[in-house]
Amino acid sequence: MFTDVHDLNLFVPSREDLPPSTASEREETGARGSRKQRTRDALLEAALRLMREGRSFTGLSLREVTREAGVVPTAFYRHFRGMDELGLALVEEGGVTLRRLLREARRTDVQFTNMIRGSVLVYKRYVEDNRLQFLFIAGERAGGSPQIREAIRREVTHFTNEMAQDLRGLGAFPGLSIGTLQMICGLVVNCMLNAAIDILDLPPNQPLQEQELVDNFVRQVRIIFLGALRWKEKG
Amino acid sequence: MFTDVHDLNLFVPSREDLPPSTASEREETGARGSRKQRTRDALLEAALRLMREGRSFTGLSLREVTREAGVVPTAFYRHFRGMDELGLALVEEGGVTLRRLLREARRTDVQFTNMIRGSVLVYKRYVEDNRLQFLFIAGERAGGSPQIREAIRREVTHFTNEMAQDLRGLGAFPGLSIGTLQMICGLVVNCMLNAAIDILDLPPNQPLQEQELVDNFVRQVRIIFLGALRWKEKG
């Protein structure tokens, strides 16, 4: 019922729906400000880059990050009080990414099966494109420091709620209260984050394994929505 | 239909079903062997204990662990090649715990709603009782080294498959293939591990928050099973 897989989906807005600014949020004016912002971004990016080879954020050292970013260790303190604060900044940045991932799903009456499969494929691509962000979020969601874990939990909840709102706006489950929708979306988001780990751990050029993973993911989301259709409020 | 919440459940066997031996698996004979085993266990336990305060395994140092265990750093190498190998041993131990958690659920025809709620409550208690193990498993599932992640994934899959077998033996979903059951159990297990994190992060003596968490968990599992009931094979 739609020509392109990107046309309709649950999770990810089409390209033209994305806000134009990909740059960082808190901008400073002037040459000095932008310079500061640049090395700040360099630090954040360096941390993410170091996690690429399977290292966890918690195992990174301050000096490593500055080395990767191309600045001297002490320069770090001009931006963050310590690694923990850098972690929190990463959470915030990742949260923005996640929320952008959703934004506005469109009203549709296409069958769920097609819609789900399309959404999953787009999500997969999205995870692969934002590999490092997802590595961080998924990895530290349970393993990071209590503070970071808390921050991530907040972001995920935020994301979940937005998704519930969208689903409601979609008019897909008219019988369900917003609370129930949130619960269901929590399940889906959990499923998504779990799949993100699997996607990221996928060895490259193994289309069979890849197909299997996607299929499983699709079936799981479908199960959830089937359950949602049958859910009786206050039952 | 059952008097005690512990009588019937999906996840956890009753006390009397548990195998008697809580001791470690690979036993060595002789005084020296048992001595070695004791400090080996001390090391494993020390690592878990250090994670109690919200630290992640990846962030632990070899010396820290030996310090906590009450041995000199170099003694470590008599047992493990390095921290990574200790981690793998922890996974194995945790896997045993998880599998013991399931073992044999009994045949029953009680309504799902009651059964699910009971199971969830027992599971919650189980997580609280095995706090450290779950902290490790859930925390390193996405955050640990690639090797450890892989090992955990294997254990979780193993656990999932056993659960699918049990569900099939229960005769609850006669129309579903074993593959579909595995997919569904994967969803449930994922939901369980996620809930484990929440349970462990729960501030003590907050019955309201606790109730909320349990209710949500119950609803999510219920959704999954509702979806399973409606699932059409090869649809």
Added chain:
DNA sequence: AGTTTCAGTGTACAAGTGTTGACTTTCCGT
């Protein structure tokens, strides 16, 4: 008995860590 095996100890070292204070350089407001 004497000998071998081996878990655990003690010492040592090179390398990496977080953080400090005093410095240079660069940009901005006046």
Added chain:
DNA sequence: ACGGAAAGTCAACACTTGTACACTGAAACT
């Protein structure tokens, strides 16, 4: 154009880290 604020550098510190090597003492084998 000058003075000050502030981003980034340099050198140094007190520690911690992983690991190598020679050792001790007790259990196990002959």
